[in-house]
Amino acid sequence: xxxxxxxxxxxxxxxxxxxxxxxxxxxxxxxxxxxxxxxxxxxxxxxxxxxxxxxxxxxxxxxxxxxxxxxxxxxxxxxxxxxxxxxxxxxxxxxxxxxxxxxxxxxxxxxxxxxxxxxxxxxxxxxxxxxxxxxxxxxxxxxxxxxxxxxxxxxxxxxxxxxxxx
Numbered sequence: 001x002x003x004x005x006x007x008x009x010x011x012x013x014x015x016x017x018x019x020x021x022x023x024x025x026x027x028x029x030x031x032x033x034x035x036x037x038x039x040x041x042x043x044x045x046x047x048x049x050x051x052x053x054x055x056x057x058x059x060x061x062x063x064x065x066x067x068x069x070x071x072x073x074x075x076x077x078x079x080x081x082x083x084x085x086x087x088x089x090x091x092x093x094x095x096x097x098x099x100x101x102x103x104x105x106x107x108x109x110x111x112x113x114x115x116x117x118x119x120x121x122x123x124x125x126x127x128x129x130x131x132x133x134x135x136x137x138x139x140x141x142x143x144x145x146x147x148x149x150x151x152x153x154x155x156x157x158x159x160x161x162x163x164x165x166x
Contacts, residue, residue, distance in 0.1 A: 001066050003100045005107065008061035008073070008132065014051045017073050021045035024072065024090040031127055038126055039151055045088070064091065064100060071095035074104055076111065083119035084112040105138045119164050126157035135161040 008014055014110050018041075025041040026034045043049075052060040058079045062073040072091035074150045076084055091100060105120070124131035126145050135142075140161035148158045 003071070003103060004065045005062040005104075005147050006065065008050075008054060008063055011047075011051070013063060014054065014061075015047050016063060016070060018045055018047040020063075020070060020092070021090065024092055027093045027126075028090060030148055036151070036154060043151060044153075047052060059087075061088075064095070064104070066095060068102075071137055072100070074108075076108055078115075082117055083121060084115070084117050086120060086122045089122070101134055102138055105163075109165075113165065121160055121162040123158050123160050126159045132159065132161075139163060 006013070006144075008017060011102070021044075022038065022042040025037040025045070029037040029040065032040070050061060053075070054061055059075050059077050061073060061075045063070050064074065072089075072095060073088040078084060079088055086105065088110045089101060089104060109120050112118075122135065122140065124135065126132075140163045143160040143162045145157050145159040147155050149155045
């Protein structure tokens with residue numbers, strides 16, 4: 001079954017993104033405690049923050065569906081000149097390994113190219129080997145790694161992966 005993407009514009013879908021984040025962050029960030037993963041979801045994917053980002057006009061969120069079931073979400077940050085950031089790509093565990101991520105990268109690249117951009121990038125936690133493997137599979141190259149304080153007292157090394165064309 002092919003995934004479909006629905007742009008998030010309404011409050012009920014913003015809330016769905018937040019609910020998915022609570023579930024997925026704990027599944028995804030297994031090297032962190034469930035409490036820290038839930039705190040990350042609260043800080044970075046609350047419905048208030050997500051709604052503010054959408055209404056800024058710079059970040060577009062999309063829900064990912066398999067049939068009628070929401071299985072994840074991603075965001076496209078249109079802010080950087082000449083580039084587009086694929087951010088917050090999260091899938092429920094049962095939806096992983098089915099090519100959904102690769103189809104999202106292809107979708108994002110097509111949008112970026114159509115908008116005259118020549119670079120797609122994403123940032124992932126340097127200790128997230130699955131995310132790094134995904135970036136390599138999608139032909140991103142490692143650009144840089146830098147520490148980032150994600151919660152008070154919690155610093156993670158974040159790696160930027162980029163894909164260039166033209």
